Amino acid sequence: MKTKQRPNKISLINVIQNTEGIYVDKSNTNLSTINSNNIYSVEPNFKRKDNDWYLLLINTVKRTIYVFKIPSNDNIYSKLYRREKNNKYRLIFDLDDLTFEDKLSGVKFDNFLKVECNYYKDSLIFK
Numbered sequence: 374m375k376t377k378q379r380p381n382k383i384s385l386i387n388v389i390q391n392t393e394g395i396y397v398d399k400s401n402t403n404l405s406t407i408n409s410n411n412i413y414s415v416e417p418n419f420k421r422k423d424n425d426w427y428l429l430l431i432n433t434v435k436r437t438i439y440v441f442k443i444p445s446n447d448n449i450y451s452k453l454y455r456r457e458k459n460n461k462y463r464l465i466f467d468l469d470d471l472t473f474e475d476k477l478s479g480v481k482f483d484n485f486l487k488v489e490c491n492y493y494k495d496s497l498i499f500k
Contacts, residue, residue, distance in 0.1 A: 379406070380404065380499050380500075381498060381500040382399055382402065383399060384497065384498050384499075384500050385404065385431070385438065385498045386402070388438070388490065388497050388498055389429075389438060389440055389488075389490050392490055392492070393440070393488045393490050395440060395487055395488055395490075397427045397429070397440065398425065398427060401421060401424045401425065401426055401427060402426075402429060403415045403417045403421070403426070403427075403428055403429070404428075404429040404431060405429075405430055405431065405466075406431045406433050407431075407432065407433055407468060411468060412465055412466060412467060412476075413430045413464075413465070413468070414464070414465050414466075415428065415430075415462075415463075415464045416456070416459070416461040416462065416463055416464070417461060417462050418460055418462075419455075419460050419461065419462070421443075422445060422446055422450040423446070425442055425444055425445050426442070426443045426445070427440070427441065427442055427443075428440075428441040428482070428485070429441070430466060430473070431498070432468065436491055436492050436494075436495075437489055437490070437491050438489070438490040438491075438492065438498075439473070439486060439489055439490075440486070440487045440488045440490060441473075441482055441485040441486055441487060442485060442487050443482075443485050449480055449485075450462075452478050452479075452480050453477075453478050453480060454475075454477035463477055464477065464478075465477055466482075471483065473486065
């Protein structure tokens with residue numbers, strides 16, 4: 374059976390808060406599951422830099438959620454690939470790279486990793 378591509382954001386955040394006790398602001402969060410090209414791909418808007426930004430990368434094979442918190446106005450934003458026409462950044466991550474290096478900018482996100490959160494069944498996040 375094929376897993377749904379897009380998890381429910383509120384259910385996902387609840388799993389993180391209930392298992393790890395970490396607050397995630399749903400209004401300033403982007404997430405990615407493994408896409409059809411076998412990578413994580415995220416396009417946060419430029420306003421993300423104005424507040425602490427939460428990035429959730431979900432490995433649906435390992436049932437692991439990688440939770441990142443990037444501080445507001447961090448200098449990382451000036452290094453990210455920008456899609457000016459869309460007012461968005463573009464980030465691409467390989468699945469097996471645990472330094473979480475964005476392939477477009479070369480920026481490593483491992484310093485922003487707060488927790489690896491495991492979930493035991495898909496129905497917890499896919500609703």
